[in-house]
Amino acid sequence: MVTVGMNYVVLPGKATLFEEKFAAVIGALNAAEGHTASHLWRDTTDENSYLITSEWNDEQAFRDFITSDAFRGVTNWGKEEILAGRPQHKVYKH
Structure with a gap:
């Protein structure tokens, strides 16, 4: 099992939309092969900073998802409309 931390900073005023x-997106995650759970966390000191933790059976399942058309469509829209910068992902292996 691996947990992936995905850090996002959104543009001011876009938090609710994010x-x-x-x-x-949770629906796409739940349908992804190897996905077990995901949670959205908001930084209490920076209202534009978020962390999504996502649990996967293995790292390859996560990599397959982030190269899928479903993920690409969401990230392209977010990049243009919501995000202040490129998301940062970190994989934690158990």
Whole structure:
């Protein structure tokens, strides 16, 4: 099992939109082969900073998801409309 931490900084005023989009993306995550759970966390000291933790059976399952058309469509939209910069991902192996 691996846990992936995905760090996002959103543009000012876009936090609610980011949270709504994550709620929609959870469906794609739950349908992804090897995905077990995901959670959205908001930084209490920076309202524009988020962390998504996502648990996977293995790292390859996560890599397959982030190269999928479903993930690419969401990230392209987010990059243009919501995000202040490129997301940073970190894989934690158990």
